[in-house]
Amino acid sequence: MTKEKVLSVQNLRKVYSGKVPFVAVDDISFDLHRGEILGLLGSNGAGKTTTIQMLLSTLKATSGSIFYFGKDFFTHRSEVLEQVAFASTYVSLPWMLTVEQNLEVFGRLYGLSAEERRKRMDAFLERFGIISKKKDKVSQLSAGQITRLMLVKAFMMRPKIVLLDEPTASLDPDIAEEVVQFVLEERKINGTAILYTSHNMAEVAEVCDRVLFLQKGKIIADDVPERLAKSVATCRVQLLVGDGLKRTVAVAEKLKLPYKLDHRTVEFQLDEAQIANLLMALAQAGVLYTNINIMHPTLEDYFLHMAGVGRRS
Amino acid sequence: MNWGRIWAVFLRYYYFFAKPDSMADLFFWPALDIFLWGMTSVWIQHTEQEFPKLAIAILTGLVFWQIVWRSNYEIAVNMLQEFWNRNLVNLFSTPLKLSEWIVAMMLYGIFKIIVTIVFGAFVVWGLYSLNIFNMGWSFLPFCVSLILSGWLIGFLSAAIMVNYGQRLQILAWMTAYIFAPFSAIFYPMSALPSWGQLIAKALPMTYIFEGMRLVLYEKTFSMEMLLTSLGLNIFYLALMMLFFRWMFEKSREKGLARLE
Numbered sequence: 001m002t003k004e005k006v007l008s009v010q011n012l013r014k015v016y017s018g019k020v021p022f023v024a025v026d027d028i029s030f031d032l033h034r035g036e037i038l039g040l041l042g043s044n045g046a047g048k049t050t051t052i053q054m055l056l057s058t059l060k061a062t063s064g065s066i067f068y069f070g071k072d073f074f075t076h077r078s079e080v081l082e083q084v085a086f087a088s089t090y091v092s093l094p095w096m097l098t099v100e101q102n103l104e105v106f107g108r109l110y111g112l113s114a115e116e117r118r119k120r121m122d123a124f125l126e127r128f129g130i131i132s133k134k135k136d137k138v139s140q141l142s143a144g145q146i147t148r149l150m151l152v153k154a155f156m157m158r159p160k161i162v163l164l165d166e167p168t169a170s171l172d173p174d175i176a177e178e179v180v181q182f183v184l185e186e187r188k189i190n191g192t193a194i195l196y197t198s199h200n201m202a203e204v205a206e207v208c209d210r211v212l213f214l215q216k217g218k219i220i221a222d223d224v225p226e227r228l229a230k231s232v233a234t235c236r237v238q239l240l241v242g243d244g245l246k247r248t249v250a251v252a253e254k255l256k257l258p259y260k261l262d263h264r265t266v267e268f269q270l271d272e273a274q275i276a277n278l279l280m281a282l283a284q285a286g287v288l289y290t291n292i293n294i295m296h297p298t299l300e301d302y303f304l305h306m307a308g309v310g311r312r313s
Numbered sequence: 314m315n316w317g318r319i320w321a322v323f324l325r326y327y328y329f330f331a332k333p334d335s336m337a338d339l340f341f342w343p344a345l346d347i348f349l350w351g352m353t354s355v356w357i358q359h360t361e362q363e364f365p366k367l368a369i370a371i372l373t374g375l376v377f378w379q380i381v382w383r384s385n386y387e388i389a390v391n392m393l394q395e396f397w398n399r400n401l402v403n404l405f406s407t408p409l410k411l412s413e414w415i416v417a418m419m420l421y422g423i424f425k426i427i428v429t430i431v432f433g434a435f436v437v438w439g440l441y442s443l444n445i446f447n448m449g450w451s452f453l454p455f456c457v458s459l460i461l462s463g464w465l466i467g468f469l470s471a472a473i474m475v476n477y478g479q480r481l482q483i484l485a486w487m488t489a490y491i492f493a494p495f496s497a498i499f500y501p502m503s504a505l506p507s508w509g510q511l512i513a514k515a516l517p518m519t520y521i522f523e524g525m526r527l528v529l530y531e532k533t534f535s536m537e538m539l540l541t542s543l544g545l546n547i548f549y550l551a552l553m554m555l556f557f558r559w560m561f562e563k564s565r566e567k568g569l570a571r572l573e
Binding site: 016053056059060079081086092093094101105108109 | 315317318320321322324325328329332394398399400401402403404405406407408409410562565566567568569570573
């Protein structure tokens with residue numbers, strides 16, 4: 001992956017005025033590079049959508065700066081947005097217009113030629129499995145089909161950057177997985193940089209190269225998903241013990257490992273490096289187990305941990 | 314200013330053109346107005362012989378009020394369409410500039426006004442055997458001025474709605490009628506009480522309708538009336554554009570997404 005910087009956000013801040021001013025985004029800075037998929041995570045109200053809206057200019061920042069391709073977004077808005085597309089589950093398209101009419105309008109807004117519009121429209125509608133809906137009004141589409149149409153709208157412009165706000169929220173798992181694969185392909189083939197928000201942590205871990213975790217408008221972590229997960233959680237090893245339950249507990253206490261006992265199932269919490277030692281100690285103690293399940297820390301563990309910390313604070 | 318993007322926005326509204334809602338706005342309501350008021354005028358003409366030109370004056374007022382109403386409506390309701398369709402963020406997250414959206418609205422408004430006028434004139438001719446274009450081509454400059462009046466009212470409503478949202482969407486239909494009693498559409502300005510005349514004098518529509526009645530009754534084209542109306546229209550329209558842009562920017566401070 002090259003390190004060409006396509007988006008640079010510096011000290012971005014959004015304060016909603018009112019009797020009690022509300023700080024929605026608090027002095028955040030980050031960069032997005034060509035071909036990078038950057039996840040934006042956080043609980044509801046953390047500032048993800050506010051950030052995306054500012055990156056699209058549909059919400060004015062209180063202070064800070066946004067540079068796309070080295071150009072100041074506030075003074076080159078229109079020029080910059082020719083290379084930036086957006087799709088969200090939470091917006092729609094004119095529902096009395098057909099799929100084709102909507103895509104034609106947006107294709108024209110992004111300056112695509114008639115030939116480009118026709119070719120790309122068909123190719124992307126086919127790719128997302130809604131080519132048969134081309135002549136249908138948006139009002140006739142299901143929520144999942146509208147979400148896919150929004151993705152067609154975003155990607156058929158061949159943008160250099162795509163901002164995706166919960167792109168798979170209303171999709172069935174199989175279609176969501178197709179969307180994830182599509183996003184990865186687009187990045188690989190065209191070097192598209194993507195800013196990605198989702199509540200599906202497994203999906204974020206699969207898609208994103210790097211994750212920003214927002215809490216109360218601030219970035220509290222910026223790292224690759226695996227490291228974030230490991231930063232707050234250890235592995236869990238679950239054993240279904242056939243013979244030697246008391247010896248299993250004794251091993252756990254000897255190794256000073258936290259454990260939970262549920263009938264004949266014992267769950268240990270430990271670092272990945274300790275797993276071999278544990279299994280060896282159990283074998284030496286003559287413990288027989290019929291099932292073993294090793295669970296690595298996930299981004300969801302991190303999310304739950306940080307969300308809990310956020311609520312407590 | 315990018316004409317490709319302006320054409321894209323024009324098409325976005327044009328594709329809605331053949332839908333039942335749009336058809337009702339274009340044909341049903343103007344025809345209903347013309348029929349109801351036309352019948353009333355015919356009845357007045359038959360009972361009050363001393364006012365032989367009253368019928369055509371009222372009908373002309375009706376048809377030409379449609380120009381104000383229509384050009385106002387196109388701006389205000391087309392903006393509401395974006396709220397209702399949750400498409401505002403989509404639209405303004407593209408390279409589209411606000412000025413381009415405004416120009417597209419105006420062009421689309423002109424297109425629909427032409428359709429409405431032609432249709433209205435045919436209905437009047439068919440129902441009452443009256444040719445509202447009898448006043449000759451002198452009505453054209455007044456039409457241009459009426460379109461400007463409609464736009465300034467439309468931008469006034471749109472400016473308020475873009476900042477305060479859908480809770481004030483009634484303004485799209487109401488604002489023009491706030492000005493109607495003072496615009497001398499069916500009666501001369503002199504019929505108004507003195508405080509009403511003060512308001513009427515400040516409105517460009519007053520000079521247009523007064524001027525059109527002069528053409529009808531006295532076959533006189535008043536350049537003074539036309540220029541006064543055009544001057545006031547251009548002045549107010551420039552103010553309203555600035556007001557609209559200012560309110561749009563204020564709305565952006567709160568976020569366009571909240572309007573959907």
